[in-house]
Amino acid sequence: MARIIAGVTSSHVPAIGAAIDNHKMEEPYWKRVFSGFDKSKEWMAKTKPDVCIAVYNDHASAFSVEIVPTFALGCAAEFPPADEGWGPRPVPVVKGHPTLAAHIAQSVILDEFDLTVVNKMEVDHGLTVPLNLMFGSPKEWPCPVIPLAVNVVLYPPPTGHRCFMLGRAIRKAVESYPEDLRVVIFGTGGMSHQISGPRAGLINSKFDKAFLDNLSKNPAKLVHMKHLEYMREAGAEGIEMVMWLVMRGALDERVKEVYRFYTVPASNTAVGHIILENAPRPAQRRAGSAKRRPTPKAKAKAKTPVRRAAARAKSETVRG
């Protein structure tokens, strides 16, 4: 079966993309930002996921204000870079995974999350900048990427709880996909920033660092945070962080934090980044162990078809 093995969060500041595209990565200002992702690229090169799911928001590139889907899943075979005003970024076309995407769409919609299925879509910096930060600037992205666009630009965005539960539904969907695929899920956007108005330039490092701590160790503390709290503490655009909760919901309750990076600022935004890995499942740790089989006592108890089914289910639960 397919499995989500890790989650990655990363800011998706457009100026980071411009720094890459205009070869400014070695300038001291930008080196401070990019050097924080050196270990991340190493981790990604070692992890080699088969597929990534990228939770991001569109910035009026694919969707205008005429249509603003709350959750839109990219089910196409490919997603070209969008023209964001200066022409499309010179990055590879993002190749999708239509069969896994269709499977996720079916599973989560039947789980009562009403996704919009998108069969044609361009992707902007919200998705391509985190890919650069994790994969560098290859000629082709090394694996298929399924985009999941979340509305955080027009009120009302989904709640953090809704995002977290969607993550759970995505995990269930992935785990019911028959092919053996190792999947990494991205949550992008944030951290604290406000682009316009009297509080333009707002950055709240204390809030950001506490958010990273809770994301890693205690996500229950974040899932019921109100939109107003995000906006008051992290600025109007800080609401993007609800998307990180989709990523977190798709992971196990306990995760291993393998890397974290935080720096201020990039353009007018706090940059936050974390890599969380799921622990190996019991089935993986004890692969081949006879303990996974029902004991003779359990077999003896399973006298009726219902009991046999229950015993089988219990044994499968142990296997994870």
Ligand SMILES: [Fe+2]
């Ligand atoms: Fe954004």
